Amino acid sequence: MMTEIQQPTNPDHLDSGAKMHQLITELYPICRSITGDGVRQTLRRLQSYIPLTVHEVPTGTQVFDWTVPKEWNIRDAYVKNPCGEKVIDFQKSSLHVLNYSTPVAAKMPLSELKQHLYTLPKQPTLIPYRTSYYQENWGFCLTHETLQRLEAAEQAETGDYEIKIDSTLADGALTYGEFVLPGESEETVLISCHCCHPALCNDNLSGIALSTMLAQQMSAHPRRYTYRFLFIPGTIGSITWLALHEREARQIRHGLVVACVGDAGAMTYKKSRRGNAEIDRAVQHVLKTGGAPYKLLDFSPYGYDERQYCSPGFNLPVGSLTRTPHGQFPEYHTSADNPEFVQPATLADSLMQYLAVIDVLERNRTYCNLNPMCEPQLGKRGLYSALGGRQETQKNQLAMLWVLNGSDGQQTLLDIAEKADLPFTIIADMAQLLLEHNLLALA
Amino acid sequence: MMTEIQQPTNPDHLDSGAKMHQLITELYPICRSITGDGVRQTLRRLQSYIPLTVHEVPTGTQVFDWTVPKEWNIRDAYVKNPCGEKVIDFQKSSLHVLNYSTPVAAKMPLSELKQHLYTLPKQPTLIPYRTSYYQENWGFCLTHETLQRLEAAEQAETGDYEIKIDSTLADGALTYGEFVLPGESEETVLISCHCCHPALCNDNLSGIALSTMLAQQMSAHPRRYTYRFLFIPGTIGSITWLALHEREARQIRHGLVVACVGDAGAMTYKKSRRGNAEIDRAVQHVLKTGGAPYKLLDFSPYGYDERQYCSPGFNLPVGSLTRTPHGQFPEYHTSADNPEFVQPATLADSLMQYLAVIDVLERNRTYCNLNPMCEPQLGKRGLYSALGGRQETQKNQLAMLWVLNGSDGQQTLLDIAEKADLPFTIIADMAQLLLEHNLLALA
């Protein structure tokens, strides 16, 4: 389901797209998992963009109903055929190893080895991505074509295969990254992405790159809200953060889970559990007024870390803004989710959408019309074009009337924009102008 | 408007269908009315299935704005032509007499008699069903073809007709049947059917038979709610019961008026006056997830006894679940509403729908997730399939996540099923499983 991407014409955005793609390419070879040095290396690389803090939570820490697991590290892994040739080689792709495999060094016939091999018979040229975090196991992932070649060779000459997984699963820590941009208020916008997937680009090096670029760009300007960027392993990472930061969690006013933002599909917004939170309405407004096709999904308790943020005990207003959602593109969780699958232009477009959403959140205020009895005389303040005519002028004047009419101390600018069927940016700009003319005051 | 009936494959249900049809056939010849021995005989026959209580309310009893009318009984009625041949004979069909006719024994020419004859010119082979309860009158109902034959004979040879209606209209009682199945709670589910129509099968021997079979089957199992089954004459029966049982009426939490459940049309649900009561939502969920075509109607103050249960002073959550509604099938209130018009398979299907609705009512509870902060770790409890894959397993796991996410002490399982777009049965089964693993508690 390809959709036409609005080509960002702002050269800064094009530049952002190229930078994000460059970062994805750099991070691609690192073997990440829910714990271990892969995550540490990844976060260290991000520190060259933003001064994020790396946190380590020891194995065994109780986090709500869960326990921080052992730390997994891997150095090498391969399978050699009876001729001693490496037929599966971790050095070529980190996907080749069942993620979180226990160490193994053994010889066995193909028939026995096959119980530990994972392929995609319907996508025979792709390596699948598989994990076994909470049930100790070992295994290899390979293309179905390779498996068929091994089986064919078996006909000619049998013999034991040499298996080696040089990994460790031991007490250590769960590692995550956090970057806080303080704002005027402690009220917080959460930007959360999972950083536990190895050589997969859309899911979720794209999310890591977008969050990093967003944090970097937002550092340059003052902010109303505090922004908290989390780079965490999926599920156990958000559970760990929430368990250790309940106070900070309660300050979250809006939030987005960032994933799959580099493919060519339409933007997709999965609403928060609340369904009509300000973040839900802000994203919908941005997508609707953006002009490109998009999809809206109701909340469901399946997906990424919004599952935890939206658990009933937290029920935070956190949605997820992606392009094609997880599981709905054929490259998902395969070796085809590679650097070619994500494009600078789509990454830049996704970043623009995030920035537009944040612009709505930052500027969405409730005002009181200081002249609520009838309209104020705009003309005597030079706010009413005597000549009229230009389409943009008319739109601005209509927007001014909407802001004045709607500013009753109850409706936000976003409420007004939706009633007026005008873009939030015009409504917010006119509110600013009226504020400067002392016709409005913050409610 | 025939619709394909889901053939019930459960042999018990097939058996139920045959039993209900057998009961209808037995009750068909009895001449029922709003009072009198016809109702008594009918209720006595039902007592061979369920131990229902027969109540007698004396003529003249004031029931709200109404008065219990005189009791009507009839032994015979006929019209003889001038040749002395019985051309209309009550013994052949109880429909031949205007129901509640006063006694008459007279001779009169056809021209005079015709003011007391009722036919259906557009359905000339059918006998209509007519009543005159609250305005004393006598009359005969016959096919239009018979009337035309009498008129033709009149051309050849005139003379007086002999008229005989051997009925009595005298002080006596209004009779109704009641069967109460006590449950854990005094909160009550009302199942009400009218039992005043003579030889008409869909309307409403089908309702009588379904209510009886439902009562019998439900006797076998423990129940959360108390179930009250009423077999009452239409309008005056429900008014009488409500007037004499206000306390019991106030305990009704859900209710259904049962009628026209044997024809081949689609299930039709007429909502209670409240429009969004639990019974309304339960029936809609059952019909929607059942897969067969169905219709929903908003409440209107015209129909069966829901008119009284939903009068503004009671406003009980009572809807009506039928197949084709009254007045919308051509056989309605004619001699064509006979035992062939109702079928065991459709009766069994209707019973299945009622049982499914009751299953929702019985199991629709509100729970608290005992682990509301993030998801509990299902895997360590063996609730999360490590292998995944089977479609049913995935549906169950998704249902488990929905139950956990939704169980905030506010939403019922039916709320959750509707949000999840999953059948209530799966949601309720998963809630039971989570309850057994101490992950839920009743709110």
Add this chain to the structure above:
Amino acid sequence: MMTEIQQPTNPDHLDSGAKMHQLITELYPICRSITGDGVRQTLRRLQSYIPLTVHEVPTGTQVFDWTVPKEWNIRDAYVKNPCGEKVIDFQKSSLHVLNYSTPVAAKMPLSELKQHLYTLPKQPTLIPYRTSYYQENWGFCLTHETLQRLEAAEQAETGDYEIKIDSTLADGALTYGEFVLPGESEETVLISCHCCHPALCNDNLSGIALSTMLAQQMSAHPRRYTYRFLFIPGTIGSITWLALHEREARQIRHGLVVACVGDAGAMTYKKSRRGNAEIDRAVQHVLKTGGAPYKLLDFSPYGYDERQYCSPGFNLPVGSLTRTPHGQFPEYHTSADNPEFVQPATLADSLMQYLAVIDVLERNRTYCNLNPMCEPQLGKRGLYSALGGRQETQKNQLAMLWVLNGSDGQQTLLDIAEKADLPFTIIADMAQLLLEHNLLALA
């Protein structure tokens, strides 16, 4: 967008249509503006129909954020070409002068004069209507064809044009008309029309004529509500009235701004800012049950005086009921909005709609069923047709059941009519009948 007009068959209405058209024709030659003798003459003419009061508010009076402007009067205006021929002549059409022009007497070449000439190049045979109320200026409006003739003549022979505008702009008053029909209650229905446009018929001599006829017809009968008819200059008139009558404004329960009610387009209702006020629902019900095509518009802060009535400090339940809305017919604000453009039949149809809306407002009450437990026995009161049958009788009986079922002290008759999907008139008639039989009481 022509729509078929329901031809009013009531001869009174036909008569009303002719009368309104006659009034429009009489008022057409008067040069009105937001102040001045044109308005006074207009209101004096209306006094021959209704005893309205003429109010004068002095120049300089502060009205909220505005100031009552100087009074403008004009006696003559023309442009003579170099040959001394009058090429633009105010005596032929009051539209020829830029409304509120300052006085001028000068000679100048066409090139200079052209900065003060207004034409419609896309509608070259029509004179535009232009104003400059709050920025002092002078000018002439003419057909584009005339301008082209002047330019062609310029090629042959140049020379100065003689310009004369014999107007005065001086301290004086703002004039408006008010007519109050007292009712049982001080709760008020506002009928407001702007009377500031010169020779324009649909906008808004049609509104003036309809308001006048409505006031006249309503004088003949007793009324539940007080009716306040305002004939005011646009914007500054409603602001002035509101500023000087806050107490009266707070008594407004329902209101309509009357404009553009004589063209052949479909009825259009622009909702009040509240969106679901009783006036909004009453108008919608009348239009929906009327059978003719119609349009509904949500409130927007652009239009006629509803802008002021619906400013957030007042937020009065005032909508606007028109035929084709302002700006959406090509004759709008041109010399083509002449007496031929408005028709007696459409004026009469518009008046009928207004009367129907007022009938709903007058009769929309909330009742209590005095017999709320079950249905009352209608038969014993002669309210239930024993014979049944006639379609109208059945509709009436159904309406009676709806009124009884809905009269719970909460729902209005309009609520009940909408639920029943029956015309308000039938519901209100049946409520009256039930009231007379002591089955209802006012809530």
